[in-house]
Amino acid sequence: MKKILSAVLAATLLFSCKPTQNSKVESTNIDETTVKEVTSLLKEKYGDENSFRIERGVKQAAGLWRSSDGCKDTFKEFCQTQFISSPDELKVVFEKISRNMEIINGNFNLITLGLLEPVHLEIGEQHAIDNVFGSFNPYAHLSEDLYKNKLAFTIALNFPTYSLDEKTKMGANWSRLEWAYARLGDMFTSRVPAALLQDVTTAETNADIYIADYNIFVGELVNDNNEKLFPEGMKLLSHWNLRDEIKSNYADNDKGLEKQRMIYQVMKRIVAQEIPAKVVNSEEYQWNPYSNKTFKDGEEVALEREPDSRYQQIINNFKALKEVDKFSGDMDTYIKRKFDGEMEISQPDVEALFDKYLSSPVVKDVAELIKKRLGRDLEPFDIWYDGFKARSSMDQNMLDQITQKRFPNAAAMEKDLPNILVKLGFTKEKSDYLASKIAVDPARGSGHAWGAQAKGDKAHLRTRIPASGMNYKGYNIAVHEFGHNVEQTISLYDVDHYMLNGVPNTAFTEALAFIFQKRDLFILDMKDDNPEKANLETVDAFWSIYEIMGVGMVDMQVWKWLYANPNATAAELRVATENIAKDVWNKYYAPVFGIQNETILGIYSHMISNPLYLCAYSFGHLIDFQIEQYIADKSFPDEVQRIYKQGRLIPNQWMQQAVGAPVSVDPVLNATAEAVKKIN
Ligand SMILES: [Zn+2]
Structure with missing residues (x-):
């Protein structure tokens, strides 16, 4: 030096x-x-x-x-x-x-x-x-x-x-x-001028603010009979809360379906930007999303539609990110930077993987199963079907009592970490070693796992523990975070070169977090006796990946279109997005839903505020399935340590050495086919 x-x-x-x-x-x-x-x-x-x-x-x-x-x-x-x-x-x-x-x-x-x-x-x-x-x-x-x-x-x-x-x-x-x-x-x-990075941040922040304020006062929605279905004052953030409301209404046998249909109409109006601008974030008017008429004091009032603001946000992001292109060497598009650069799986490879999954014959089997359980034909919003969540055979109160007693505070949990690892099969020595590098802190929010960046420092498990002790739900999340901490510790301390510390991308740490989380009852020495639970969980995971891959596909096609049409206006992008959403729907969803030209896959808010992020969701699940399948007949602690001390290789090589195959959709598809047979 x-x-x-x-x-x-x-x-x-x-x-x-x-x-x-x-x-x-x-x-x-x-x-x-x-x-x-x-x-x-x-x-x-x-x-x-x-x-x-x-x-x-x-x-x-x-x-x-x-x-x-x-x-x-x-x-x-x-x-x-x-x-x-x-x-x-x-x-x-x-x-x-x-x-x-x-x-x-x-x-x-x-x-x-x-x-x-x-x-x-x-x-x-x-x-x-x-x-x-x-x-x-x-x-x-x-x-x-x-x-x-x-x-x-x-x-x-x-x-x-x-x-x-x-x-x-x-x-x-x-x-x-x-x-x-x-x-x-x-x-x-790359050496991007600070001023351009600032422009990117500004565009992203404005998009975030746009999304964060996009509430629909569903309490003011009316149907064709002028009836309100939702409680006064109820407001739902688009699209997450709207989606979750659709999910929760599967349990409502009385008005559930009508509410779901109404929210779905709202979503379609948002995608098409036909939504009256003044019903966003305001409860001043009553709105019938079917007829798209608005009312005040019982009188019909004509309101202007939202002026394509949704698509203007995407254009603003695109323009700021495109300026960065010429300072980025070979990574001269945002698409390349996001896929080749960040995820390290190329965009065409991701698309091929998604295509294989979305085209799988298993989709039809699961769709039939859902139809049978619903007792009706599928409607577009059933991409969020939520009825596979298996009711645990365990008594929730009893579980709460067990976790509250065992984890009255953060210190108690920290002290117990070695025992959790021993229960998972790690030797006493290794358990003490790993646990000595993880601190448990009382979180204000729902918690997270924060890794160390240098050997000698600790990873932090942040978890929320009420005065009455940790309830089962909190414990379940804490075990997920603990999985992250174990990954963070192995991939820092046990990796041979500091430059290789970590994992290929965030999906790989999520995979170990899921793997730990699924063993939460086992750690408590409990067994869920619901024989269908495992099968239902598999089918549930399959259906949610099917949904999230579809929106990921739309997100990718929209960005390809933007690069092909760099001077597009917000109105042109709106038309293009609707067409792309319909094309993806018609190719992968219409065959099992029996309905053409739906735009529902264009509703995701991440498309606006977090461009090209959606694809990453699917990978955590795929990797989780592959690792679980591979280690099923092997030693859990030995495999976790061997696999995670590889460090930050590229995803496909990491997977090749972890489970003998690149990232693949086959394990999920095979497991789902088996699960459907057993449920039937
Ligand atoms: Zn996580």
């Missing part, structure tokens, strides 16, 4: 070219000719065995360089002094960077955790100033600081970055160290 720093200093002293000021969208000042020149200089000096690293490293560093970092000559000098040709020295530098990144990440994480304690934990009175400290982000300027001191360029020059395609093809033969080098190479692949 000493060598690097002194060379940087020398380089700045030698050349007197003045750095220029940052403009809003500054791009590289290193042209193609300079890149070629530097590349051949280095090749001459270091020979063929380094040519791949030289070519890629110089190109990578050049793409990130700005005139504020120095002129062409400074860049040339930098590459010549900073390129490391000796494998031994490269390893020394790699290890020093790893050590120091662990120190930086670990301490920044401790600052964040500490400042957020008054916000997250039930530890005394909260003051407004707690939120100001809580939103302080120690990482905010880290990346730019590492460009300024040129460490980012040293990393980019010496540790080549690989595309997802290359990681897929070459990665299977890489050593662990080569994988760790590749992960270090992922650190500096």
Whole structure:
């Protein structure tokens, strides 16, 4: 490291070219000719065995360089002094960077955790100033600081970055160290001007606010007989609360179906933007969503429709994100950044996987089962059918009593963590080891799991425990979070290189959380005797994946359409979205629902405020099924440790080494086919 720093200093002293000021969208000042020149200089000096690293490293560093970092000559000098040709020295530098990144990440994480304690934990009175400290982000300027001191360029020059395609093809033969080098190479692949990132944040925040305020006062909805079906004052946030209301009405044999149909009409009006603007977030008017007429004091009043605001939010997000494209190297679309970059499964691969699932003949079997249970034909909103939730044979009060007694407070739960792990089959020694790295804190909210970023620090299990002790529902969630903590601990402490710590993406930590959560009764030494429970749970998971994959499909097609029509207006996007939603419906849903041209798959609020996030939901379930099936006849603790200490490989290689196959829909489809047979 000493060598690097002194060379940087020398380089700045030698050349007197003045750095220029940052403009809003500054791009590289290193042209193609300079890149070629530097590349051949280095090749001459270091020979063929380094040519791949030289070519890629110089190109990578050049793409990130700005005139504020120095002129062409400074860049040339930098590459010549900073390129490391000796494998031994490269390893020394790699290890020093790893050590120091662990120190930086670990301490920044401790600052964040500490400042957020008054916000997250039930530890005394909260003051407004707690939120100001809580939103302080120690990482905010880290990346730019590492460009300024040129460490980012040293990393980019010496540790080549690989595309997802290359990681897929070459990665299977890489050593662990080569994988760790590749992960270090992922650190500096784009340098997006802060002003553009700010524009992205602004667009996303505005979309969030739009969604967060989009309430429907269902108490003011009227049917064709001018009757209100919902209680006075009841307001539901679109689309989550509307959806949950549809779900809960399966239990209402009296007015349930009529209420579901009414809410479904509301959803269709929102997607089509035919909803009167003044019924959003207001109970001033009565609204008949069937006729789309509005009333006040018994008189009909004509109101303007919402002016395509829903689609304007998507356009705003698209425009801000598209500006980032040209600063993102090969990841030059938001679609690529989200799939190849973040999930590390390509968009076409995701689409193929979803297509296989949605086209499966099992869909028809489950649909028949639902029809039988409902005693009627399916209606579009039955994509949210909620009747497979198995009634537990356990007495809820008894369960509450057991968990309240065992977990009266956070300290009691923390003390009990080793026993939970022993019950799951971990040795006493391993249980004590893992539990010693996990703290249990009393949460203000429903709780979460917050991992450590450096060895020596603890992961935190945040759980809400009332004065009367933890009830069963709270316990069930806490076991889910504990699964996250165990993953966080194994994938930090037991992974051989810090650069590989973690999991491929969030779906992989969710999978272990689900796996733990399903064993909650087993941990309490209880057994649910409802023989159908497991089968119903399988079919329930199948049907919810069927729904969420459909909306994920719509989300993907909408973004492809946006890139094909970058100048589209909100009105054009509305028409396109409706058509896409209908196409996906007609292809995958109409055959079993027997109804054409429904737009329900366009209602998801995540499409507006969290673009291209929806696909990630499905993966947690697929991975959970694959791992459960694989470990069924093996040692639970041995497999969990073996699988999760692989660290952050790409998803398909992680799965290949975990269960001998890439991410696949087959285990869910097979398990569902079996479950349907047994239920029938
Ligand atoms: Zn979770």
